[in-house]
Amino acid sequence: MNASIKRSAFRPVWLVLALLFLLAGCEKIDNPFIKKGGFKDARSIMIEFAGAPDASWVSDPANFKVFQKNNPDVLLPVKQVDVGPDKKTVFLKFGEDLDLKLAHTVSMASIPSEGKDMGASFLDVKKSYFGYLFSILIGAMLINNYVFTKYLGLCVFIGTSRKKSTAVGMGVTFTIVIVISAMISWFLYQFVLKPYRLDFLQVVTFIGLVSLTVQAVDTILRKVNPALFKAFGVYLVLVIANCVIIAVPLTLASAEYNAAESFMLALGAGGGFLLALFLMASSRERLELANVPPTYRGLPIAFVATGLFALAFMGFSGMAIF
Incomplete structure (x- = not known):
């Protein structure tokens, strides 16, 4: 995956962040x-x-x-x-x-x-709305990282974190899919499930939406941008098996976030998963060259490293932003 593909994939994200900054609230004085x-x-x-x-x-x-x-x-x-x-x-x-x-x-x-x-x-008097949105983003990425603090998505996390190139590809793919699926799930929950009292169907509905989103992204990339499909297509099927991608819509439903707040939570969850994958892949590449006892080689040392990262991320607990 080259740098131009990465930049083109994240360009819409920066545009949305700039728009949120322009819409940030401030106090009214007469x-x-x-x-x-x-x-x-x-x-x-x-x-x-x-x-x-x-x-x-x-x-x-x-x-x-x-x-x-x-x-x-x-x-x-x-x-x-x-x-x-x-x-x-x-x-x-x-x-x-x-x-x-x-x-x-x-x-x-x-x-x-x-x-x-x-x-x-x-x-x-009110808090800056941009500051509040930023706190949601950082909270999902660091303070309440879905991998290191909630221990979700560990199967995909361990399986795709052997090399940094694979980790980045999976992380970027996951972020794109989670943002799209989370926003569709939020819209469906707020305007269909909630008004008609169909909340009990949210788990089944969200799982179906995730599968449809992955299939849609697969089809669109195959037709519109073959280069991006070639870079991401390997990881799209693995996204469906990641439980983080269903945890985010459930969090949005329980927290009653609006559209902007839902976007920031989904982006933070995807960015947190990408960060966790990159950190883990970097450490596992170093561990391949380390003198690890035979009993701990492979999967055992990977779980030990994951536990150490989880302990490190506990240092963000209780941190308040804005």
Whole structure:
């Protein structure tokens, strides 16, 4: 498989990532006196002003009303208000954890500053949606890698990780198929199975969709791009036997992700499998030259190396991004 084939296969992925970046969310501000705002942690919101508001106004929590944007009738009581050293940064602290996945609105009474009334204001605070999508991608690729943390797909993983060229071919093929099949499965689940209460058929349906996707990719590549088919065709049948490819649609169904989030999870799962294959193939090529005891040669040492990689990937557990 040459470099040009790899670049052409991943070009649509980079285009989608660029589009998601352009659509990333940001806070909404209606008063120029407020520069920015955001979550500082699970129990506090940071607001930065263009100037220093009066200390008496800042110290009164009653001047701040906070609520979830989708539930404006329920106010979240502000427990404490702290001011930063620059006198322009204010931290609203709450007694309970905020739901950082949801957008929050901070409504402020008329803001006095240096004898002037800067007017009332409101501020929408939410996490960057691109950051959230990126966290899903990294989570599926590293933190919750389907091979090293969930121990799925080990049969194909062990069988195709003897050489790096084979590992890369299988990983790229798997990533393409998992993204296509996951998006079709998500669409079918959200618009057919779920509305008509056919959730109990999701396993059978997803298995059929995976088989149809593999066959479709095989047929299209054979006709449209024979070079790509020659490079990938050997591994297409093996993709069907990989249980990761059915685990991803089931995860999407249980997590209720939207289309963009489903795409990032599928891409992360495929990229994580590719990463696992490449790391394992690199180590097995070195092990072929190592002085391994006869009892451990072949499959036993491969499982030992897999266990060591799994232990290493446990270091990502609990890591939070954005």
